[in-house]
Amino acid sequence: MDNLNFQSAGYMSKKEVELRRIFLEQVNYIPAGERIKRCIQCGTCTGSCPVSYAMDISPRQLIALFRAGEMETIMKSRTIWICASCYACTTRCPSGIKITDIIYALKRTAMEKNYISQANQVQILANLFVNNLMKYGRLHEGTLIRNYYLKTSLWKLFKLIPLAKKLYQTKRLSLFPKRINAYHSLSKIIKKAQEIDLRITAPPLEYSPEYVGYRTLGEMKLEQRKGE
Amino acid sequence: MKYAYYPGCSLEKTQRGYDQSVREIFKILGQELIEIEDWNCCGATMYMSVKETVSLAVSARNLAIAEKMGLDIVAPCSSCFTVLAKTNRILNQVPEMHQNVNEALSESGLSYSGKTRVRHPLDILVNDIGIESIIHKTKRSLNGLKVAPYYGCQIVRPEKGFDDRENPVLMDKLFNKCGAEIVYYPMKVRCCGGMLMTTFEDTALKLNKELLECAQKHQADIIVTTCPLCHMNLEGYQDRINEIYNTKFNMPILYFTQLLGIVLGLPESSLGLDSSFIPMPQKLKSIMEVQYV
Ligand code: SF4
Ligand code: SF4
Numbered sequence: 001m002d003n004l005n006f007q008s009a010g011y012m013s014k015k016e017v018e019l020r021r022i023f024l025e026q027v028n029y030i031p032a033g034e035r036i037k038r039c040i041q042c043g044t045c046t047g048s049c050p051v052s053y054a055m056d057i058s059p060r061q062l063i064a065l066f067r068a069g070e071m072e073t074i075m076k077s078r079t080i081w082i083c084a085s086c087y088a089c090t091t092r093c094p095s096g097i098k099i100t101d102i103i104y105a106l107k108r109t110a111m112e113k114n115y116i117s118q119a120n121q122v123q124i125l126a127n128l129f130v131n132n133l134m135k136y137g138r139l140h141e142g143t144l145i146r147n148y149y150l151k152t153s154l155w156k157l158f159k160l161i162p163l164a165k166k167l168y169q170t171k172r173l174s175l176f177p178k179r180i181n182a183y184h185s186l187s188k189i190i191k192k193a194q195e196i197d198l199r200i201t202a203p204p205l206e207y208s209p210e211y212v213g214y215r216t217l218g219e220m221k222l223e224q225r226k227g228e
Numbered sequence: 229m230k231y232a233y234y235p236g237c238s239l240e241k242t243q244r245g246y247d248q249s250v251r252e253i254f255k256i257l258g259q260e261l262i263e264i265e266d267w268n269c270c271g272a273t274m275y276m277s278v279k280e281t282v283s284l285a286v287s288a289r290n291l292a293i294a295e296k297m298g299l300d301i302v303a304p305c306s307s308c309f310t311v312l313a314k315t316n317r318i319l320n321q322v323p324e325m326h327q328n329v330n331e332a333l334s335e336s337g338l339s340y341s342g343k344t345r346v347r348h349p350l351d352i353l354v355n356d357i358g359i360e361s362i363i364h365k366t367k368r369s370l371n372g373l374k375v376a377p378y379y380g381c382q383i384v385r386p387e388k389g390f391d392d393r394e395n396p397v398l399m400d401k402l403f404n405k406c407g408a409e410i411v412y413y414p415m416k417v418r419c420c421g422g423m424l425m426t427t428f429e430d431t432a433l434k435l436n437k438e439l440l441e442c443a444q445k446h447q448a449d450i451i452v453t454t455c456p457l458c459h460m461n462l463e464g465y466q467d468r469i470n471e472i473y474n475t476k477f478n479m480p481i482l483y484f485t486q487l488l489g490i491v492l493g494l495p496e497s498s499l500g501l502d503s504s505f506i507p508m509p510q511k512l513k514s515i516m517e518v519q520y521v
């Protein structure tokens with residue numbers, strides 16, 4: 001049986017189980033993250049999304065795919081990277097699902113598992129942002145944008161010259177990054193936080209990996225909807 | 229009232245018009261802003277890091293310093309505002325996270341109990357100071373000026389905050405009382421794409437074209453904004469939009485604090501209006517010439 005190389009319904013590959021584990025661990029950090037169980041597939045999120053036209057998988061489909069045991073398809077999608085985090089979907093979801101945060105969780109899962117997406121410029125920008133912050137304590141926009149285009153497209157960097165010129169003329173261009181004075185104490189905080197992150201493994205949401213579909217998350221509890 | 233001021237990275241230089249005008253109108257309305265000493269970037273994009281303690285600790289450092297000052301934070305950048313508020317919410321709702329963040333903060337002798345409130349200047353102006361007392365101090369009227377109020381997506385989301393999430397009205401009310409005509413602007417909370425202007429340029433250009441188009445269609449003279457990133461996208465990329473879509477937009481973009489500063493009789497230079505790419509419309513220039521005491 002172990003050698004079967006096709007997947008029958010209800011059986012998840014090891015990879016899928018691992019992706020779900022990481023993702024659900026992330027979801028656990030989202031306040032009221034467990035509401036992901038309550039998606040009614042109404043499509044309000046997709047209809048509210050200003051960039052859904054440019055996505056390959058709609059926000060509604062993300063949740064359907066997750067339920068169906070297709071995490072890998074999600075990991076390879078353009079959708080999770082093009083999301084602008086505008087919270088339009090989250091605001092309107094009738095089931096109170098924090099879709100924006102779920103997409104953040106998906107991004108983190110993809111980063112942890114090294115899925116190089118089609119749109120990996122988002123990761124490049126995010127990494128440069130983090131480097132910039134670690135180095136100076138504040139973001140120096142000029143450095144960030146320059147480094148980003150040096151890595152992705154020199155042509156686009158060139159096309160930014162008129163904008164840079166205007167910024168210069170209106171005294172809005174800062175040429176050199178400056179470190180904050182408390183830089184060392186900030187670094188200490190970051191270092192410690194990194195250590196803490198390594199030791200955290202939150203208990204994942206309860207789920208039964210042997211099932212796909214609605215039953216993956218175990219019995220649904222009808223808890224009271226809090227807040228809001 | 230006294231507040232701990234968190235300008236954020238964009239306001240330091242690139243968007244100095246917002247910084248200057250916030251400081252000036254707070255001063256003239258008798259509010260004190262004390263800049264948080266050595267604040268660090270709130271770490272907006274760090275939410276993408278693999279686990280959350282780092283990003284939470286980075287933004288919590290600012291909250292902790294403000295708590296020590298005993299003051300609430302004023303954050304004019306929508307992005308900083310949302311990130312700081314989100315950090316606050318998570319720390320107050322997830323005790324383990326709170327504990328971890330405090331453990332990290334203690335490395336530099338800080339701790340955070342969760343008390344700092346994060347406020348946006350628009351909220352303070354309209355809900356604390358109040359439109360009536362602001363009107364009391366106005367020196368000019370915006371009579372005849374047509375304004376499209378653009379709130380952007382983050383300022384009122386994701387949780388129910390100081391204004392409606394689908395149809396915020398605080399700026400509408402404020403400027404209406406100042407004499408302006410608020411045009412119908414159904415895209416007031418539609419996202420401008422934010423950082424997509426860097427990573428998915430085509431998509432962001434389209435979003436911004438639609439925002440400009442909508443304002444033009446309803447005959448707005450200016451768009452007012454509350455966020456440096458929206459401002460940059462709408463103002464700085466107008467040329468590129470014109471080039472690609474063959475349009476002729478020449479829409480002035482002002483920060484709501486700049487427009488309010490004008491009404492309060494402040495001079496152009498102190499509001500950083502000299503930093504705009506697109507000159508003010510004639511109507512607004514004429515308004516600025518009038519000065520009745
Ligand atoms: S709006 Fe909410 S319930 Fe509807 S499809 Fe999207 S996530 Fe599911
Ligand atoms: S947060 Fe992302 S998915 Fe949701 S509406 Fe905005 S862009 Fe679309």
Ligand code: SF4
Nearest residue numbers: 236237238270307308
């Ligand atoms: S949101 Fe942007 S401007 Fe504000 S502190 Fe963070 S990086 Fe800086």
Ligand code: SF4
Nearest residue numbers: 380381420422457458
């Ligand atoms: S509208 Fe754009 S810049 Fe403004 S808050 Fe939303 S994403 Fe950020």
